Amino acid sequence: MSAAVIWSEDFLSYRWAHTHPMNPVRLALTMTLARSLGVLDGVDVAEPLNVDDDALIPVHSREYIDAVRAVGSGTASLSGPLLERLFGLGDADNPVFEGMHEAARLLVGGTLAAAQAVASGSVRRAVNIGGGMHHAMKSRAAGFCIYNDCSVAIRWLLANGYDRIAYVDIDAHHGDGVQAEFVADPRVMTISLHQHPATLWPGTGWPTEVGDDTAHGTAVNLPFMPDTPDRLWLRGFHAVVPSMIGAFAPQILISQCGADSHRADPLTDLALTVDGQRAAMMAMRELADRYCEGRWIAVGGGGYGVVDVVPRSWAHLLAIVLDRDVPVDTTIDDSWCATAGEVAATVYSEYSAPPVGTMGDDGDIDFVAWDGDTGQDPPPGIAESALRQTDRAIMATRTAVFPLHGLDPEDPRD
Numbered sequence: 001m002s003a004a005v006i007w008s009e010d011f012l013s014y015r016w017a018h019t020h021p022m023n024p025v026r027l028a029l030t031m032t033l034a035r036s037l038g039v040l041d042g043v044d045v046a047e048p049l050n051v052d053d054d055a056l057i058p059v060h061s062r063e064y065i066d067a068v069r070a071v072g073s074g075t076a077s078l079s080g081p082l083l084e085r086l087f088g089l090g091d092a093d094n095p096v097f098e099g100m101h102e103a104a105r106l107l108v109g110g111t112l113a114a115a116q117a118v119a120s121g122s123v124r125r126a127v128n129i130g131g132g133m134h135h136a137m138k139s140r141a142a143g144f145c146i147y148n149d150c151s152v153a154i155r156w157l158l159a160n161g162y163d164r165i166a167y168v169d170i171d172a173h174h175g176d177g178v179q180a181e182f183v184a185d186p187r188v189m190t191i192s193l194h195q196h197p198a199t200l201w202p203g204t205g206w207p208t209e210v211g212d213d214t215a216h217g218t219a220v221n222l223p224f225m226p227d228t229p230d231r232l233w234l235r236g237f238h239a240v241v242p243s244m245i246g247a248f249a250p251q252i253l254i255s256q257c258g259a260d261s262h263r264a265d266p267l268t269d270l271a272l273t274v275d276g277q278r279a280a281m282m283a284m285r286e287l288a289d290r291y292c293e294g295r296w297i298a299v300g301g302g303g304y305g306v307v308d309v310v311p312r313s314w315a316h317l318l319a320i321v322l323d324r325d326v327p328v329d330t331t332i333d334d335s336w337c338a339t340a341g342e343v344a345a346t347v348y349s350e351y352s353a354p355p356v357g358t359m360g361d362d363g364d365i366d367f368v369a370w371d372g373d374t375g376q377d378p379p380p381g382i383a384e385s386a387l388r389q390t391d392r393a394i395m396a397t398r399t400a401v402f403p404l405h406g407l408d409p410e411d412p413r414d
Contacts, residue, residue, distance in 0.1 A: 003125040003321050004117040006110045007045040011130040014103040019348045022144045026306035030314040036336045039319045048110035058155040064139040072100035088141040104146035111149035114297045124294035127321040129314045132256045132301030134175045151181040163187045166250035171258025171301045172268040174205030184212040189248045196223040207396040217404030222397045225389045226269035230276030231367040232390040239370035239394045245287050247405040253288040258301030259313040267304050273363025275328050278316040307344040308353040328360025372412045
């Protein structure tokens with residue numbers, strides 16, 4: 001195989017409270033859906049690495065790691081309010097659960113396994129749907145993320161022969177933890193496409209965030225207003241991401257593929273379909289093939305339509321990584337839908353929408369390419385105000401970062 005799929009049933013131990021949005025059934029349903037579609041036929045999934053705490057140290061402080069272990073084992077000496085204030089542990093987003101240190105560390109082991117598989121040359125691509133915990137900071141849990149597997153994997157790659165790494169984040173939330181880790185490192189370019197920070201937590205990811213010191217131009221942020229649909233989101237993606245990847249010329253591409261950009265996600269306000277998410281994943285595969293000799297690591301991330309959306313989106317991700325693309329009009333097996341419906345009955349009501357019977361949403365991904373700041377007429381079905389909002393976002397991002405790479409922000413050829 002030219003690709004590795006990293007998976008362990010133990011990923012399901014990363015489980016918060018019953019009412020918490022991030023329910024690991026989304027991972028189990030993704031794998032069973034992919035198997036029902038034949039995507040994993042003949043694929044021997046690889047186990048995550050059994051890493052120790054030292055693997056976390058390049059990104060996380062020892063004090064924080066010790067605090068996570070202590071609260072997850074019931075041996076914390078600090079009070080609950082102090083743990084929350086110092087480390088973000090125990091608040092509504094990041095409630096304490098038994099074994100949280102071990103569960104979070106295993107997700108890191110999954111993404112490290114993917115990175116090492118690609119770095120060794122044994123495969124060109126690798127995917128860990130259990131990864132993508134992009135909000136975790138050096139000494140703080142945030143946004144359902146305890147340890148930042150993306151940053152740990154990038155740090156490992158930097159220590160093992162790579163010096164130009166591109167990270168592209170299509171989660172609805174800004175990839176703030178990864179950006180913060182590498183904001184002053186010119187060897188890593190972070191590109192985040194997300195809902196506008198004035199409308200969604202964590203409130204960062206403005207176009208003017210372009211990197212610090214000698215790393216100016218290596219942080220790229222494209223924020224979209226609520227209700228942005230596939231055609232406008234993809235217009236923005238293609239107006240920014242290929243140019244930045246081409247200018248940076250990375251050796252390897254890492255993609256965080258959070259599925260919470262979907263129009264049915266209960267926590268966010270973008271309006272993509274599974275069709276649009278699939279198109280973005282396919283575009284990133286093509287970018288890796290064009291600029292990185294095919295070296296591509298893909299991870300999961302957000303996504304809180306745990307039955308109706310995430311399994312379909314990430315089954316497409318698995319298929320795309322494996323070069324077994326599944327058409328969006330593919331009908332899903334009735335038996336899988338029946339099982340998923342039973343699972344939905346066990347999920348907290350706000351996140352328990354029933355399964356969908358096809359691999360797409362009949363989304364329209366026929367975007368019109370950005371052709372410069374020309375005020376072109378909107379295509380049929382797109383409101384002029386929505387087009388103008390998207391084009392202003394594109395120009396803001398291009399104006400902030402393109403000149404730092406010798407590119408003309410107003411020239412669509414750049």
